[in-house]
Amino acid sequence: MKAAVYYENGPPDVLRYEEVPDPVCHPKGVIIRVEAISIEGGDTLNRFGGPLVNHPHVVGYQAAGEIIEVGSEVTHLRPGQRVATVDGFGSHAELRAVPARNCWLVPDGYDIKQASAIPVTFGTAHDCLFEFGRLKAGETVLVQAGASGVGLAAIQLAKRAGARVLATASSDERLARLKAYGLDHGINYQAESVPDAVMRLTDKKGVNLVVDSVGGATLKGSLASLGYRGRLSMVGNAGREPMVVDVSSLMGGNRTLSGVFLGAEIMSDRAHDMIQTLVDDCARGGLQVVIDKVFPLSDAAGAHRYIESRQAVGRVVMVP
Structure with missing residues (x-):
């Protein structure tokens, strides 16, 4: 072959x-x-x-x-x-x-x-939001790298679950394309500070959940964007930068940081059934x-x- x-x-x-x-x-x-x-x-x-x-x-x-x-x-x-x-x-x-x-x-x-x-992309997004992120309807989510495969899946899944969705991308043009998939507010990380934009968009409350597939310096901004009792699902290291962050801010706000790796559970009944449901959802047109x-x-x-x-x-x- x-x-x-x-x-x-x-x-x-x-x-x-x-x-x-x-x-x-x-x-x-x-x-x-x-x-x-x-x-x-x-x-x-x-x-x-x-x-x-x-x-x-x-x-x-x-x-x-x-x-x-x-x-x-x-x-x-x-x-x-x-x-x-x-x-x-x-x-x-x-x-x-x-x-x-x-x-x-x-x-x-x-x-x-x-x-x-579908399997890794949507399965990872689903775990970041629900299995480890414990997302509930009415909460606000920040999706880092919203134009990525996992980012687009997370935007759709979060919106379908009744969340308000913020996402980052490198240009206004890329952010504009995300609107069709459920994005409420886009943040151009090349033009403004992500934590500053999040606080402006949330009346200084911060978000309930961040999905971060980039890591490195982006992870610092994700931590700074969390509100009280906020959760951060960290998955991947697309930025290829060292994961050096000060996690002391987690304590004062009762915040949590969870590492997510779908591969560790992909052969479990839970993950297998979840992914099959996502494949079927996509085939029916419920997700794109x-x-x-x-x-x-x-x-x-x-x-x-x-x-x-x-x-x-x-x-x-x-x-x-």
């Missing part, structure tokens, strides 16, 4: 499009013929500095496609079904072997490219998957480069 591989960590240019051995099906797994690959923030972080599990390494969390083989111990899936899949690596390829537990059925007629972008651009797998380097330019609104997808 063909795959986008690399032999050493580094910038997007380390990616090569090469022939590699086909994957082998585990007794508890399946093999899919990949039809769409959603590039996650963790994919670019792993390419930049993560472990190389194989040599050459095939990076990537998410891909969707048709099952072509099932393991001897798998009874709930069969060849011919379309599934969205997640695993620690291996998505940037024509074929993919994954645990059967990490598959979610794609409803008939639903766009496979959109399906490929925003795909900014589609690249061929052969230009994985270009796709990664485009993501790191921070031009995208939503997810970038590749097709073999």
Whole structure:
């Protein structure tokens, strides 16, 4: 099969499009013929500095496609079904072997490219808001990096739950595009201080919950934006900056900071069922998957480069 591989960590240019051995099906797994690959923030972080599990390494969390083989111990899936899949690596390829537990059925007629972008993106946003963020109707949420895949998912889910939604982005143009998905107030972090804007928009009360997928210096602004008993869901490190923050402000306001990592629970019944519900919601049109651009797998380097330019609104997808 063909795959986008690399032999050493580094910038997007380390990616090569090469022939590699086909994957082998585990007794508890399946093999899919990949039809769409959603590039996650963790994919670019792993390419930049993560472990190389194989040599050459095939990076990537998410891909969707048709099952072509099932393991001897798998009874709930069969060849011919379309599934969205997640695993620690291996998505940037024509074929993919994954645990059967990490598959979610794609409803008939639903766009496979959109399906490929749901499990990690919407599942992470859901956990940040509800499982760990304990969001309630009537509360105010700040979504950092609102134009990202997780950001757009969080905006929609928070609005649907009855929250007032604030979000940040790097330009007024990008913020304007978020209005259609439930954004109430946008904050251009290039033009003004995020905490100052939050206090202005909340009559100096701060927000009840922040979803922060950026980290680094952005995390400091997230902490400063919290109101009394505010909660902060920290997920990812898209900013690639050291996580050095003063958390002393948490005590005075009875605030909480939670680290969120969907991967730690993705094989649990709770997470699996939650993600399947989100896939079904998207297929029915209750939630929108925003795909900014589609690249061929052969230009994985270009796709990664485009993501790191921070031009995208939503997810970038590749097709073999």
